[in-house]
Amino acid sequence: MNHSELQTPYFMIDEEKLIRNLETAQKLKELSGVKLVLALKCFSTWGVFDIIKPYLDGTTSSGPYEVKLGYETFGGETHAYSVGYTEQDVLEVADIADKLIFNSQSQLAHYRHLVEGKASLGLRLNPGVSVAGQDLANPARKYSRLGVQASKIDPQVFDALEGVMFHMNCENKSADSFIKLLDSISAQFGQYLDKMQWVSLGGGVFFTWPGYELEKLAEALKAFSDKHGVQLYLEPGEAIITKTTDLVVTVVDIVENEKKTAIVDSATEAHRLDTLIYDEPASILEATEGAKHHYVIGSCSCLAGDQFCETQFDNPLEIGQRLHIMDSAGYTMVKLNWFNGIKMPSIYCQRASGEVVKLNEFDYSDFKRSLSQWSV
Known part of the structure; x- marks a missing residue:
């Protein structure tokens, strides 16, 4: 895979x-x-x-x-x-x-x-x-x-x-x-x-x-x-x-309000909560500190301050581009939630052989069941 x-x-x-x-x-x-x-x-x-x-x-x-x-x-x-x-x-x-x-x-x-x-x-x-x-x-x-x-x-x-x-x-x-x-x-x-x-x-x-x-x-x-x-x-x-796991996301939009924000298909509040709780910016594999093109990496949630980090890139980001949010194993998968009905990340493991193994995936039925299972 x-x-x-x-x-x-x-x-x-x-x-x-x-x-x-x-x-x-x-x-x-x-x-x-x-x-x-x-x-x-x-x-x-x-x-x-x-x-x-x-x-x-x-x-x-x-x-x-x-x-x-x-x-x-x-x-x-x-x-x-x-x-x-x-x-x-x-x-x-x-x-x-x-x-x-x-x-x-x-x-x-x-x-x-x-x-x-x-x-x-x-x-x-x-x-x-x-x-x-x-x-x-x-x-x-x-x-x-x-x-x-x-x-x-x-x-x-x-x-x-x-x-x-x-x-x-x-x-x-x-x-x-x-x-x-x-x-x-x-x-x-x-x-x-x-x-x-x-x-x-x-x-x-x-x-x-x-x-x-x-x-x-x-x-x-x-x-x-x-x-x-x-x-x-x-x-x-x-x-x-530590340093074993990336959260991989896709840029879905780029907006500008004095600063450029690349909006990705993930959210700190839903998928990487400690980034928000402790105000500790995430690190992006593709970023280059001090490079020419500056972006806020923003989430797709409705929370105004929900962003992963501010960082720089050698080249302008493009819609559809993938980013790797590094060091994303600890206090992430144990804290996943369904805020905004945002799609839950799947979980994979790349074995030493190179094989990619699916450990879990989630869909709408998981979201629905987490909120109610029976009607009154």
Whole structure:
């Protein structure tokens, strides 16, 4: 199947690029002894899990449906976490989760009896320190509801636990800054960690970023594990799928109002939501920074500020031309929605052999069914 034959918009996952990230992950595991579980909140496209499974140890989840998906399609260890469980949630996941992590001491007290003898019990702790580029994504932000602060801990709660989880990073590209967080955790929580069997240090550690000091990270993780006598886990999401996937779109119109806008058959609000939420411009493969022809890459939604980026091209854009919006795997396919009734992107994977495999496609019936299935 030739790329030019595919109807836009679509996601194209590149197996070779994915494997390069996974080989880095494998090296980190070998050097440090850490186990890695894929964060499904970032990437849940289970059609490529067969590529990922040989390298990672399982999955971690932020809601009950993700727990079920990880258990059914990935295997290995299944970690279950939620900011707020209902009793029904706990009943649904306790029998399939290897580790079930509560966000608060009150939820632990309410539901531990439903988990004991089934999954390993864990509790999320909030270290009050973090590395996050934006406050919206900062787990240690003021008034954070995420995890238990050191000053609020009831020491007796650890008698019922086998592990704890921290999550305090978002796209942290520095081994040194992560090591500082480890030192802070040891200082604040060391007396409790020494009683645990396992500790998850969450996700957001960008160890596949070019130039990342992987050996330094591995050494620090091994030292932390040895110091407290625990099995360490990381929960990578973006680190596994970064730079593996393009969102391919077509220019459908070009309009001008002081600036030229190329309107494409996609929308950030529907297909690449984090571009809009975090105001982080996308990158276009065909663009050349500083080139002569300047365009806003605008979406086809009705939201006035919905645009992918402003960038430059060597030559004028033309209606019908295709553009590749790069690095479009993380927090995209898991957030797709039907705003404006815009066509949902298909999902493909280009295998290392060159073969293009269709993983999913959507049509009007999917849109209609998502809104109602029965009439009154």
